[in-house]
Amino acid sequence: MNYTIAEKILLDHSNLNTLSPDQFIESEIDLIMVHEQLGGRIHEEYNKLGLDYVWDPDKIFFILDHWVPPPTISAAKMHQDCRSFANKYNFTHNMGQNKGICHQVLPEMGFARPGMLIVGSDSHTTTYGAFNCFSTGIGATDVSVVFATGKLWFKVPYSYKINLEGNFSEGVMAKDFILKFIGDISTKGAIYKSLEFHGDGAESLSIDGRMTIANMAVETGAKSGIFLPDNKLEAWLSKRTSKSYKFIKPDDNADYQKEFHYNLEELAPIVAKPNNPGNIANIEEVEGIEVNQAFIGSCTNGRLEDLRIAAKILKGKEISSDIRLIIIPASREIYLDALKEGLIEIFLEIGAVIGNSTCGPCIGGHLGVLGPNEVCISSTNRNFKGRMGHPNSKIYLASPATVAASAINGKITDPRRFL
Amino acid sequence: MDIIQGKVYIMGDDINTDDIVPSHSLTLRDACDMAQCACETIDPEFSTISENLNIIIAGENFGCGSSREEAVNVFKILGIKAIIAKSIARIYFRNLINLGIPGIILDWNKDDFSRSDEILISLEKGEVDNITKNKTITFEKLPPFLINILKKGGILNKIKETL
Numbered sequence: 001m002n003y004t005i006a007e008k009i010l011l012d013h014s015n016l017n018t019l020s021p022d023q024f025i026e027s028e029i030d031l032i033m034v035h036e037q038l039g040g041r042i043h044e045e046y047n048k049l050g051l052d053y054v055w056d057p058d059k060i061f062f063i064l065d066h067w068v069p070p071p072t073i074s075a076a077k078m079h080q081d082c083r084s085f086a087n088k089y090n091f092t093h094n095m096g097q098n099k100g101i102c103h104q105v106l107p108e109m110g111f112a113r114p115g116m117l118i119v120g121s122d123s124h125t126t127t128y129g130a131f132n133c134f135s136t137g138i139g140a141t142d143v144s145v146v147f148a149t150g151k152l153w154f155k156v157p158y159s160y161k162i163n164l165e166g167n168f169s170e171g172v173m174a175k176d177f178i179l180k181f182i183g184d185i186s187t188k189g190a191i192y193k194s195l196e197f198h199g200d201g202a203e204s205l206s207i208d209g210r211m212t213i214a215n216m217a218v219e220t221g222a223k224s225g226i227f228l229p230d231n232k233l234e235a236w237l238s239k240r241t242s243k244s245y246k247f248i249k250p251d252d253n254a255d256y257q258k259e260f261h262y263n264l265e266e267l268a269p270i271v272a273k274p275n276n277p278g279n280i281a282n283i284e285e286v287e288g289i290e291v292n293q294a295f296i297g298s299c300t301n302g303r304l305e306d307l308r309i310a311a312k313i314l315k316g317k318e319i320s321s322d323i324r325l326i327i328i329p330a331s332r333e334i335y336l337d338a339l340k341e342g343l344i345e346i347f348l349e350i351g352a353v354i355g356n357s358t359c360g361p362c363i364g365g366h367l368g369v370l371g372p373n374e375v376c377i378s379s380t381n382r383n384f385k386g387r388m389g390h391p392n393s394k395i396y397l398a399s400p401a402t403v404a405a406s407a408i409n410g411k412i413t414d415p416r417r418f419l
Numbered sequence: 420m421d422i423i424q425g426k427v428y429i430m431g432d433d434i435n436t437d438d439i440v441p442s443h444s445l446t447l448r449d450a451c452d453m454a455q456c457a458c459e460t461i462d463p464e465f466s467t468i469s470e471n472l473n474i475i476i477a478g479e480n481f482g483c484g485s486s487r488e489e490a491v492n493v494f495k496i497l498g499i500k501a502i503i504a505k506s507i508a509r510i511y512f513r514n515l516i517n518l519g520i521p522g523i524i525l526d527w528n529k530d531d532f533s534r535s536d537e538i539l540i541s542l543e544k545g546e547v548d549n550i551t552k553n554k555t556i557t558f559e560k561l562p563p564f565l566i567n568i569l570k571k572g573g574i575l576n577k578i579k580e581t582l
C-alpha cells in the first residue's frame with residue numbers, strides 16, 4: 001500500500017478496497033458542522049426534500065458564531081430559523097450562541113479526532129486537519145445531502161507534501177509561515193489538492209499554530225491541510241475527549257504530486273497586502289503604512305498563544321485613541337483562560353476593545369466595520385475587497401504579533417522591535 | 420441541458436465569493452434581494468446586465484473563498500446558465516454542479532471571447548462554439564458522474580430518487 005493520509009481516511013470511509021486520485025467516490029461522514037448557514041440556504045434546500053428526519057442527529061454539530069449577538073433584525077431572524085430547524089430535527093449537539101467560533105469550539109470539545117471525516121458549512125473547516133482529520137468545507141446543498149443520507153461524493157485529491165524543519169525565531173509565528181506558503185504557491189496553487197505537513201518543524205509547532213496553518217490551507221485552494229499525529233496531539237486530545245481514535249500516518253511510499261521544503265528558522269514576519277491573501281510582502285516592505293484599525297481574533301488567530309504574544313508586546317504601551325484595537329478571543333474557554341492569566345487586563349488598560357467570542361469584524365458583520373478608505377491590519381484569513389466593510393477599505397493580513405506591534409505605532413510595524 | 424446558448428459576460432482572475440455575494444447581504448432573508456447585490460464591487464450594474472449576458476467567462480480561481488452557496492444561487496436567480504473559467508475553486512465548483520449549473524474549465528485567451536459574443540456550449544462534445552467570432556474551442560469534458568447530476572437539474576433531484 002502507498003496511501004497519503006487523505007487517501008487513507010477517504011478509503012476508510014468508503015466501501016472500496018482501493019482508490020486513487022481523481023476517482024469519484026462516495027464516503028460516509030463522521031461529523032458535520034453547521035453554523036448560521038443553517039438558517040440561510042440550508043433549511044430552504046433541505047425543505048425541498050420534504051423529510052421529517054435527519055440521518056443522524058447525533059453527528060451534527062450546530063453552533064451560532066458569525067453574528068453573535070445579532071447586530072441586525074435580519075441576523076436575529078436568521079438565528080431564529082436556525083434554532084427552529086435544530087429543534088425540529090432534535091440535534092443532539094446544539095451549542096447555541098455563547099461558546100465561540102465554530103472552528104475553535106468544535107475541537108476544544110473533543111469533536112475532531114484523528115482519522116475522522118468531517119465536513120462543515122464553512123470553507124475553513126480545513127482547520128481540523130490539525131487533529132489528523134480529513135475535513136473540508138461544503139455548501140448548503142451538500143449539507144442537505146449529508147443531512148438526508150450521511151454520505152457525500154468526493155473526488156479523491158492528489159496530495160502535496162510540505163516538509164517543515166527548524167523552529168521559528170522570536171516574533172515569527174505559524175501565520176507568517178502560512179502567508180509565505182500562500183504567497184509562494186499562489187491562491188490557486190493547490191486547488192483540489194490535499195496538503196500534508198511533515199517534518200520536525202511541523203512537530204515543533206503548537207496545536208494552536210497547526211490550527212492556524214490548517215485553517216488557511218484553503219487559501220491556496222486546497223481541499224484539506226492535514227498534520228501527522230504525534231505526542232503533542234495525543235496530550236491535547238487526552239484533555240478533550242475520552243472517545244477512542246486511531247492515528248493516521250501516511251505509508252512510506254505514499255505518492256505526492258509535489259513536495260515543498262521550508263526552514264522555519266529562516267522565516268521573518270510576512271504581511272499579505274490587499275486584496276488577496278497571496279499578495280505577500282516582507283515586513284520591511286510595508287512597515288510604516290498607516291492603519292485605522294487593528295484586529296486580533298477569528299478562527300485563524302484568536303487563540304491563547306495569539307493573545308499571549310499580543311499581551312507581551314502590548315503590555316504597558318499606549319495606544320492612540322484614534323486607533324481601534326479590537327481583540328476577540330476565539331472561544332469562551334480562551335476568553336476565560338486569558339482572563340485568568342491577566343491578559344484581558346493588559347488589553348483593557350491600553351484601551352483595546354474586547355469583544356465576545358464571535359466572528360465579528362472578520363466578515364464585516366459587526367464590532368469593527370471599516371469605513372471608506374480605512375485601513376485595517378488583521379490577524380484574520382481573507383483580505384478580499386470589502387470583506388470587513390466598505391469596498392474601498394483595505395485589509396492587511398498578519399500575525400497577531402505584527403498586529404499588536406502595529407496597533408502601538410498606528411502603522412504597520414515589525415513585532416521584533418518590541419520583543 | 421446538453422446545449423447551452425447565451426451571451427458572454429467577461430470577468431477577471433480570483434473573483435471571490437465576497438465579490439459575488441458581499442458579506443453585508445448574507446443575512447438578507449430574501450434571495451432576490453441578495454441577488455440585487457451580486458458582484459456590486461466589480462460592476463454596480465451587474466444585476467441588470469445579466470438579463471442579457473448570461474454566460475460568465477472568467478480567469479483563474481473563480482469563486483475562491485467562502486463556502487457560501489449564495490454565490491452560486493444569486494447567479495441562478497439572475498439567469499446565469501454556465502460559468503467558463505481557467506480554473507474554478509473547489510467548493511464553488513461543487514456548489515455549481517450541485518445546483519445544476521455547468522462549471523467548465525477552459526484555458527482561453529482574450530482573442531477567444533469578447534463581451535456580448537453569442538456562444539453555444541455542448542457538454543457532451545466538450546466544445547464551445549463562438550458564433551459571433553466563428554470559432555470553436557474544445558474543453559475537457561466533465562466526467563459522466565457530474566453530467567448526470569447536471570442533467571437531473573442538481574443533486575437534490577438525484578438524491579430524491581434514492582430516498
Ligand code: SF4
Nearest residue numbers: 124298299359362363
Ligand atoms: S472567523 Fe472569519 S473566517 Fe473564521 S469562521 Fe468566522 S467569518 Fe469565517
